[in-house]
Amino acid sequence: MRKVIYIDDDTEFGKLFSEFLERNGFDIDFCSDIHETLDKVKNNNYDLIIIDFFLKDFNGVQFAELINQIKPNLKIIILSNSTTINDEIEALSSNIIDEFIKKEDTLNVILARIRKVMNLRNKKESSNHNKVVYSNLENLKVDIENRIVTKNNKLIQLSFLEFDLLITFLKNPNVCLSRQELLNKVWKLENSNNYTDTRTIDVHVMKLRKKLNVNCIKSIRGYGYCWYEKE
Secondary structure (H helix, E strand, O other): OEEEEEEOOOHHHHHHHHHHHHHOOEEEEEEOOHHHHHHHHHHOOOOEEEEEOEOOOOEHHHHHHHHHHHOOOOEEEEEEOOOOHHHHHHHHHOOOOOEEEEOOOOHHHHHHHHHHHHHHHHHHHHHOOOOEEEEOOOOEEEEOOOOEEEEOOEEEOOOHHHHHHHHHHHOOOOOEEEHHHHHHHHHOOOOOOOHHHHHHHHHHHHHHHHHHOOOOEEEEOOOEEEEOOOO
16 A cells, blocks of 8 residues: 655644545545644655645745655655746656646546555666665665765765675565675675675665664574565
8 A cells, every 4th residue: 555645734624635545445544734844754654745835934845855855756746726937847857756736636647646656666666676676664775876875865885795785685684695695696605604795884874774774683693684664
């Protein structure tokens, strides 16, 4: 089920619209307060955020920019009762907003546009599957082709082996990998029982944790490691 967060000052409309989306297969968190929304976005993994254009302290585009700083891979839709073309142009001119939807559209049209954005995301991720990998939990983006790692849009410098180790973890989320498997995949050493080889893994994992400032690489005592990516 797709997880969506929706913010709107109009609580009456917001609750009714949230119920409509829930009936159509979405897991919805509705908020009418920007601070509550920011807190939820920081602490949850959403597939999409829907933002009303006219918020109390921000317009929707400004708030979308703030959200993008927190979760740069989160899809963003602006929902508005605006009748002026300039508001739509402002929203769509931003390179972080995926769709501008008018509240005056029928619910079925709105639903179709939301589903289109979600499907476009799936296609994009599928086409880039071998080029870019993500950790939504840690706000990491890894460009495999160019060997570039960013966290919260900031560049992280990794050694060649640290990079390959990170890719191995991200391609196997929530999977317990033995030290021998890691030696095979990253160091290309098969059937190695050498203590020095296994100790090398521990040192590289320690350095990777420190450079990325992550807590999701879990040690499996006497076995290996797991990149724990919450669903």
